[in-house]
Structure formats: C-alpha cells, structure tokens
Amino acid sequence: MSDAARFDVAIVGAGMAGASLASALARHVRVLVLEAESQPGFHATGRSAAFWSETYGGPGVQPLTTASGPMLRTGGFLDPLGSLHLGEAPDRPKAGALLSAFAGRPVELTPVNPASLIPGLRPTWSVGVLEPSCAYIDVAALHAHYLQDGRRHGVKLVTGARLERASRTHGIWQVETSAGRYTAAILVNAAGAWADPVAAAAGVRPLGIRPYRRTMVQVRVDPPVPADLPHVVDLSGNFYFKPEAGGRLWVTPHDETLSAPCDAAPEEIDVALAIHRLERVVEWRVLAVERRWAGLRSFAADRLPVYGFDPAAPGFFWCAGQGGFGIQTAPAASMLAAALLLGRPCELAQVDADRYSPARFDAMASPSA
Structure with a gap:
C-alpha cells in the first residue's frame, strides 16, 4: 500500500458533520474523508429545513447551538427570521x-x-x-465553507467510497471501500443515518442510532x-x-x-x-x-448527539446522532469533537463533553444506572 493511502484520521461521511470535523482537524493531522455518494451532502445536509433555533433539540442541545451562533453570524451564514x-x-x-x-x-x-x-x-x-434569535441558515454555503477550508489545509476527499469493512491491527485501521483501501490511526463514524451500519462494518458495537x-x-x-x-x-x-x-x-x-x-x-x-x-x-x-x-x-435513544471515542473499540470515534440539529450546531460540535479526538481541552466552557460521550450508553445499560 502506498504512503498516499495512509492518514492519521479517516472520516466516514462528508455531510456537515464529517466536513466540519475535517476542517477543524486539518491544521493538526492528515485527514481523509470517505463519502459513499458521488457528491458530499447528498442526504440529510442537502435536505435541511435551513433554520437555526436555540430551542430546537431541547435544553440538552442548546449549549451547542448557542455556542455556534457567534461563529455563524461572523461568517455571514445567518439571516434574521424569528x-x-x-x-x-x-x-x-x-x-x-x-x-x-x-x-x-x-x-x-x-x-x-x-x-x-x-x-x-x-x-x-x-x-x-x-x-x-431564530435565523435562516445558509446550509449550502456553510457546507461548502467547511469542504473548501479542509481542502485548503490538505484534507483528501474521496467520493463514491462506500465503506465495505474496516479492521484494526497493531493500532492501525485497515479501511476497505468501493474506491480502494486506506489506513488510518483513527476511524471516525460521521455517517449520519448509516452510523450503526458503519460501526458494524468496523466490528464495533452499534449504539442504537x-x-x-x-x-x-x-x-x-x-x-x-x-x-x-x-x-x-x-x-x-x-x-x-x-x-x-x-x-x-x-x-x-x-x-x-x-x-x-x-x-x-x-x-x-x-x-x-x-x-x-x-x-x-x-x-x-x-x-x-x-x-x-x-x-x-x-x-440515539436519549436524542442527544454522540461525540467521542468508543470505550470498547480503541481508535474508533463517534460523530453521529445529530438528529435535525446537526447543521445549526456544526461550528461548536466540530470544535468539541476535534478537541476530544486530539486529546486537547475544549475552549467551549458552556459545553459539557461528558453529556455527549458514547460511554453514557454503558451507564444506561448498567443495573445501577
């Protein structure tokens, strides 16, 4: 396998979740984004109702939405609506x-x-x-911004690359897709509706998304x-x-x-x-x-997004379960996910990372929970 096929992080899914996380990571590590469709954002991202509302998703999602507001306004992605x-x-x-x-x-x-x-x-x-405070959000422009920023900082996007299987050997993921084989130290599941099937294809227990x-x-x-x-x-x-x-x-x-x-x-x-x-x-x-x-x-069962490493599958990172609020939370969610993946402090003081951890599902399942 050539060196060109080796990456630090491979992200499955080039919708808003995968594109925003790739952009946040690109300045620090070598990133590959694998998209099953012929173009990024074909499914949920391209079919959004295109509004930003701090109450949408409930109090558990609100900190991510509120933290995303200033970034979206500064970037010119919001217009007044109410x-x-x-x-x-x-x-x-x-x-x-x-x-x-x-x-x-x-x-x-x-x-x-x-x-x-x-x-x-x-x-x-x-x-x-x-x-x-509710606003229109320019979804297409925001998604394009993340894709372009990632590309500018070295992210490799491969379309028509449906994940077939992945396995981890000696700390490295061997990732087989319909477009070829790749390796990465970390495999990110940002596959939206396909999040559980992607986990299963990697030999990881699905979370019930x-x-x-x-x-x-x-x-x-x-x-x-x-x-x-x-x-x-x-x-x-x-x-x-x-x-x-x-x-x-x-x-x-x-x-x-x-x-x-x-x-x-x-x-x-x-x-x-x-x-x-x-x-x-x-x-x-x-x-x-x-x-x-x-x-x-x-x-997910508790209707909160999932960001973090799987506690039972080393090197497997969840960025999934965003419901209908993945667009409006993308700036803050990608910052949080990037900090967790890189092992760095998150600068969003108002966001409790533990609330979104995949480890919470183990606690829900335990008899003492």
Whole structure:
C-alpha cells in the first residue's frame, strides 16, 4: 500500500458533520474523508429545513447551538427570521413548560399574541411564545465553507467510497471501500443515518442510532406569505412552517417515521397531512405544491448527539446522532469533537463533553444506572 493511502484520521461521511470535523482537524493531522455518494451532502445536509433555533433539540442541545451562533453570524451564514411557538388554549401549559425549560439560559423567549405576527391566523390559535434569535441558515454555503477550508489545509476527499469493512491491527485501521483501501490511526463514524451500519462494518458495537423520515413541502398560497413571517412551530409538535423567497412557504407535518438508511422520498400521505395541518392554522388557500422532499434525521435513544471515542473499540470515534440539529450546531460540535479526538481541552466552557460521550450508553445499560 502506498504512503498516499495512509492518514492519521479517516472520516466516514462528508455531510456537515464529517466536513466540519475535517476542517477543524486539518491544521493538526492528515485527514481523509470517505463519502459513499458521488457528491458530499447528498442526504440529510442537502435536505435541511435551513433554520437555526436555540430551542430546537431541547435544553440538552442548546449549549451547542448557542455556542455556534457567534461563529455563524461572523461568517455571514445567518439571516434574521424569528420563531413563533404556537398553540391553542389547551397548549398553554406547554408554553409554560417551554419557558421553564429555558429559564436561566441565554435564550430570549417572550409570550406574545400570535395573531399580531400571522395574518389570517385562525382564532383558536391564541397561545404564542416568540424566540426572536431564530435565523435562516445558509446550509449550502456553510457546507461548502467547511469542504473548501479542509481542502485548503490538505484534507483528501474521496467520493463514491462506500465503506465495505474496516479492521484494526497493531493500532492501525485497515479501511476497505468501493474506491480502494486506506489506513488510518483513527476511524471516525460521521455517517449520519448509516452510523450503526458503519460501526458494524468496523466490528464495533452499534449504539442504537436510528434514522427517521421527515417530509418537507414547498407550497404557493393565497394571499402570498408575508416577507416578515417568522418560522412557526407547533407547541404540540405537529407541524412547523417558514417563509421562503418569492412568497413561498415550507411546511412539514413534523413526521418522524422510523426508516432504514436510504435515499429518503416523501410519502403522499405525509404531503397531504402537511397541507391539512397548515390549513387548520391559517385561512390561506394552498394554490400549488411546488416541491416535496424527505430526509432522514438520526437519533440515539436519549436524542442527544454522540461525540467521542468508543470505550470498547480503541481508535474508533463517534460523530453521529445529530438528529435535525446537526447543521445549526456544526461550528461548536466540530470544535468539541476535534478537541476530544486530539486529546486537547475544549475552549467551549458552556459545553459539557461528558453529556455527549458514547460511554453514557454503558451507564444506561448498567443495573445501577
């Protein structure tokens, strides 16, 4: 095997997780990124709903999201949007629970009259909590930034390189892919929906990271969507929608359907459900469904991401389970993961690395836990 095939770190997956980690590592070690598809970001990264919200993912994810905010703003990746958490009268306790969950955290949440923010809102929707910091995020530009930065600092990206198997001998991973064989001291699992299959292919115990399908629909409505409409999310978790350029609207029924890892496609019933739930909220008329797509969001059992070395598999590093919040947390998450991988202190004082460690699953399984 030639020296060109030898690396310090091999990352499986060139989506946002793999690309951002490669960028963070590239100044310190030789990095290889292996992508199964013909282009990076084909799956979850390329199908994101493209917003940054400090409440999305809950209090366990919020420190990573908040820490990522300044980096994203400085880079020009965020634009103002705002988010309205919306409910009917029976949902008032849920609004109170949201306010309580983030009390004392650096997230501004304010009770509001939702009718003042959504023209044509049906009168039963009377409960609202405004999250003004929510923003659009330019996912494509952010992903391209990480790929370009990595390439500039020597990262080698190989596409069409599906992992077939990997084994570790004398402290070195032998990695076999559909594009060739490589060696690396550390193997990183940043494979998104394929995280558990990648672990299995490397002889590592899977952690139970499961992919779920989420459907998005772009519609044209009458009257056109106001340009200043915020992102609107149901307090009961049954929908969210957000304005897009040209008076369009992106809406989801907030579906979460367990799926095998695949090239996800929308189901007609979920498209219809998205429209039905939108029409329950506003008096707008849906004129046309212009686009529909689906992506996979992958979660561990506790719905927190997984960053760190596997306690039972030396040299195997997890960077997975980011659910729907992997884009918005990428700057901080990649800093954290790089520090853990390199054995260096993490500069993010507000982030508790142990909370995201793969070792937590051993504690969950123990009788004394």
